[in-house]
Amino acid sequence: MIKKFFKSRGVRKFLRSKMAIASLGVISVYALVALVVFAGAISLDDVTNRVGVERMPGFLQQPSRELRLQAVDLRLKAMESVARRGADSTPEEQRRMLNELSLFERQVPDEMLFDEYSTLVVSARQAYDNTGDAQLEVEDLADELVAISEELHEMKSEGASAEDISALKDEQKQMQVELASIMPELDSLIDIVEAKMLQIQPIPKGMSGTIYKLRLSLGTDAKGASIAMKGLYSVKIAFQIGLIVSLISVFLGSFLGAAAAFYGGWVDNAVMWLVSTLSSIPYLVLMAVLIVAFRGTIFDDAQKPGLALVPVYTAFCLTFWIGTCRVVRGEVMKIKELEYVQAATSIGFGKSYILIKHIIPNTLHIMFINFSLGFIGAIKSEVILSFLGLGVKGQPSWGIMIAHAKDDVSSFFFWEVLTATLFMFGLVLAFNIVSDALQDAFDPKHV
């Protein structure tokens, strides 16, 4: 059976298209990620936990001076509080507290003693305080530079004399030089603090080191959570919605469409009435109505993210089967008048047997194509709905990532939007190419 399938003309034609093969590869990578996430490799905690300061850039770039200082400050405070609380506790308590201190997904090494830890924290605090003067100086200089540039602007518009302007410009240049000379000093001071912190909580090595790097690879969002993890986790959501919605709607659509065309009469009238009624309702409106309808039930609980997706599935399935239904109905109407169906009747086969054995198999290519189109449609619609706050709840999705990144974009921080859109772009493009190739390969009109 499988051998026969691979020998069939359509499949051979499909496999000849290199783009389609590449896209199938891309899709299977996505599917693998979805499976791995589904198996529990990335939990919801991984997605929401802080892995760094807010809005860190990706590709493991050195963050800006302010972000580095902010990160050091945050972590130092947490470390100091542990050192303070643990000072009078038993060694076991101290060990437990150190183990629990896993700020930004980094651990205090097991072999480190509490005393050792306390001294390191104290010296790190000193090193941090050392940066204070330089920090203040940098801040002052920066403030003054701003003031001077404002003054320059004002003088120019008031038409002050050339000497005054050039004098002020000289002063500005001097200050810039001064600032440039302090900067490396401040940087080296920060390096010292960070080195001390590294001693307390070293960057993990081996497998966990790779994961640590992966977490930071695409930066962090406005809450310090890993953008990479959110993007990867959303692959699972996309596949979940895409698969469930397109499977159900293709099944429903082909079943109703085939029945309508084959049995005709009142079956056809009923199905076509449903089709025209449902297709006149935009799914956004339907979605909003369903959200209201499901409010207060177990399907409206952000604590149970799986169940919270039920309204989304319902709205999509109710609207997506229509396209498949129309096409399958047309195809079955055509096929049932063909002579091989009449031949089957003349042999004496029953109606249902003819439908299942002779008609449905000849509409399979339509189902394939509609499945992949439905998959893309579901993913894209999910993003739109989630962006509007109607879709996914209690877990990340590409739509939610884009919605959250609204404020980031206005401050020129693009990592989250780019991650979400590129992840989606890859999957949708691959599916589009595959469904095009399917169309070419299986549609008898494209010979």
Add this chain to the structure above:
Amino acid sequence: MSLLKVQNLVKQFPVHGGVLNRVVKKVNAVNGVSFEIAKGETFGVVGESGCGKSTLGKAVIRLINSTSGSIEYDSKVITNLSHKEMMPYRRRMQIIFQDPYSSLNPRLTINALLKEAIRFHNIIPANQMNDYIQALITKVGLRADSREKFPHEFSGGQRQRIGIARALALKPEFIVADEPVSALDVSIQAQVLNLMMDLREEFGLTILFISHDLKVVQHFCDRIMVMYLGFVVEMLPAEVLHDRASHPYTQALLGANPIDDPDDRHPLTVLQGDVPSPFNLPQGCPFVGRCPIAEDRCKTDRPSLESKGDGHQVACWKVE
């Protein structure tokens, strides 16, 4: 003893329209056709496209239900038998279709489509199935290794042979051949016709042969029925077609037929005008609008089929 007896068969196709989807008009495809086919006889039906000959063929084996009239097969009226009651007759009557490209399910191998039918009617025990199919395939002139191939791997002529094999697989006694060669090249036509002649001898088949090609029908059939606009206009034995055909429509058909001997040519009459609309049948003779010898009576009174002796029947006022 006639195997098939058709009396006053009428088939109308309703046309739906309007807001309430009511029947607005009817296509009169077959209008009161009666004939008998004896066992072992090959009965030809000729006529131009749209004259209702395919509808007649399909109605006779109950692929479509007739509007009125009766079909008697082997002394049993089968006009209104249910699906279940019809089952034994389904095996005994088979059909060969015109278009070899749409008459085979593209998703079934030859083996699968033959096996399906044979198993359904328990024609042969399961352990002899392979040999039976093999013999059938060789009999219709296909290579033995064609069994596991799909229809698209065959040419038109080969496909038509498969269609014949499917019809013969059930060991039928009566076959409706609905223009079986008109979609094929002339050289292939001859091959398939010869094959059908051989098989007719071998299996003792009774055949209702539908065609628009007078030459093929004359060559292949024992008796010929000429149809026009759903009416029978003439019925006569094939061997006397040339000499005794007397209806002006049959004459026109014969005249339009190319003949290899110029001296033997039939006088050519070119018909004017179009076939009348099957929605509104003319009150008188269906052929009146195009008939070169029509008179006033033809417009008002419809001639019925009159016997002229020796199995020759004509429906025309002007034929003595």
